Amino acid sequence: MQWHRPLSFAIEGDQAATGTIMIQNFKVDQARTFGAVLVLGVEAKTAFGDPYRQETTKDGTPKWVAQLAVEFRAFGRPQRELINLGLISEKDPGEGLVPGTPVELLDFEIGVMERKSREGQVTGVQVWYRAGSIRSTAATGQARQRPVEAAS
Numbered sequence: 001m002q003w004h005r006p007l008s009f010a011i012e013g014d015q016a017a018t019g020t021i022m023i024q025n026f027k028v029d030q031a032r033t034f035g036a037v038l039v040l041g042v043e044a045k046t047a048f049g050d051p052y053r054q055e056t057t058k059d060g061t062p063k064w065v066a067q068l069a070v071e072f073r074a075f076g077r078p079q080r081e082l083i084n085l086g087l088i089s090e091k092d093p094g095e096g097l098v099p100g101t102p103v104e105l106l107d108f109e110i111g112v113m114e115r116k117s118r119e120g121q122v123t124g125v126q127v128w129y130r131a132g133s134i135r136s137t138a139a140t141g142q143a144r145q146r147p148v149e150a151a152s
Helices: none
Strands: 010-013 023-030 036-044 050-054 063-074 079-088 101-106 111-116 122-130 133-136
Touching: 079 133
Parallel strands: 079 122
Antiparallel strands: 010 023, 023 111, 036 063, 036 101, 063 079, 101 133, 111 122
């Protein structure tokens, strides 16, 4: 994972009594972070250990995973990366989206949590992405394909 990406976000979640921030979820400004976001596909998220059962939330809403190709600028040069985006929806959020469709991520968040060993020692972090929904920007002509601000 590359951390030199210029993310624009707002911190959400609790702060410890000491005043330090407990890293949790961050709202991401897609337009300021990525020059392009293209959907490659959307699939049902399968339950761990059972590739035939779709994972659901506690209330039974199905979970989905969208694979996206994103472009951003780092050190003045365009960089590209594939990311998996978690979605929760009663119906397939990728319905009607063909591979390569530019999309907007609504309520886009990045999450960071500590990865620990069996002994409880922090060994790194796990990063994940999620959104409330995705929608095509090709149909509305609002594709967010503008240059991303360079990192300072």
